[in-house]
Amino acid sequence: NRKIGEPPLINGWIPYLGKALIFRKDAYKFLLDQQKKFGDIFTVRIAGRYITFIMDPFQYVYIIRNSKQLEFHEFADKMASKTFDYPPLSKGNFPDLKENLHRVYQYLQGKPLDILSDHMMKNLQDIFEWKCSQATDWETEKMYKFCCSVMFEASFVTLYGRVPAADGHKVISEIRDKFIKFDASFPYLAANIPIELLGATKKVRKELIHNFLLQNMTKWLGGSKVVQARQDLFEKYELLGDYDKAAHHFAFLWASVGNTIPATFWAMYYLLRHPEALAAVRDEIDHLLQSTGQKRGPAYDIHLTREQLDNLVYLESALNESLRMCSSSMNIRISQEDFILKLEGNQEFGLRKGDWIALYPQILHMDPEVYEDPKEYKFDRYIENGKKKTTFYKAGRKLKYFLMPFGSGISMCPGRFLAMNEMKMFLFLLLAHFDVELAENKAVRLDNSRMGLGILLPDVDIAFRYKLRS
């Protein structure tokens, strides 16, 4: 029963499930249809939950800044602890662990970020050299597989360290293959489907977690400060078992590559599909190399400072444009009490304790009023007069939020700066060293099965070829 002042409710005719099936099939289209019928704020019953969607981007700020009545961490803790198999942080057994873990994210910014980025650059170059330096003639590979293999290994070594065994690459690729199997079940786990119903997922997850037991991690060399700080922190909690600590490390690995790999794929795919974009970005890269007196070539010894990475405006714009097109993360908050949500223009809506409030930035990313021809890839959308463009408008009004692949407010991704650097460095090295082109002419579409959960995967893989530039 709706009370006066509550948003319209879309219940669906299936008890409990409500609109879950149609939402899961194509959330983006479903939400647009409801917006046409019910306006910018409505509540949908989905799998037993009441989710109120805020569709107007000018109202986002009222949700994002209200972190007192609209909580995020408890929800995230419930979902992540179940998905990655560690005991919930909020149960009271681990005082301040959540806050302390957040404090550790400082090692993903500032000076530690520069060190991480330097290591990532070196690791990427080692992998490119090991994997690709024989490509004096055209080599063909599948693009998603390639991005996954390079980004997984480079991120793994940067964060957790090098596996010193002679077959170090093999050890990491075995972890990667299991990771891919686990990741395929991720949308089901996130939808609260019991892991026992998901084939071998439970076994694969256990094996993955075992890699992160302390006795294994101590063998890895040159890991990052952020992972070391997490390790030190976990040691302070006696009630956290060895397996639990390992599960936390595994969760962090997932966070660090689960979105970065598909995002790298899309950035590369769109560049190869658009020769004018590829030429402009390569030009910028060549220019930077020339102006800093660095040479591409067999030494694989390119160094980029933070400032230089920041100044690659065409590369950044192309990357942002692909993020705009492939990201679909839902920003969720949970109402902590019955209260009146006050929005712009004296609008007020009643929310009940336990209701979910959701922002769905994919709607904003694809809004033709904000982005002209939103389905078209325009690599220079985020450039104005040769500089980064940060002013976007809807209905003549400037938007505070216009690109949100990394979430918002208290739930914003702490790894966003590293993620952008990693993807820039991957593309930089690829285009600096190789001629690259698509080897198949087929359309790759977004696979919608993880809508609302982050970067969407491609529905099929596609072949590309590369060869060392002369």
Ligand code: HEM
């Ligand atoms: C393109 C790449 C990436 C994207 C699009 C992305 C996106 C996101 C988003 C949307 C969230 C919030 C999730 C939510 O609201 O429930 C998040 C959280 C998180 N991300 Fe990222 N991320 C990326 C890369 C990374 C990297 C490289 C790292 C670490 C090295 C990282 C670490 C994390 C962590 C630890 C959290 C959880 C934060 C918390 O405890 O609240 N992410 N990410």
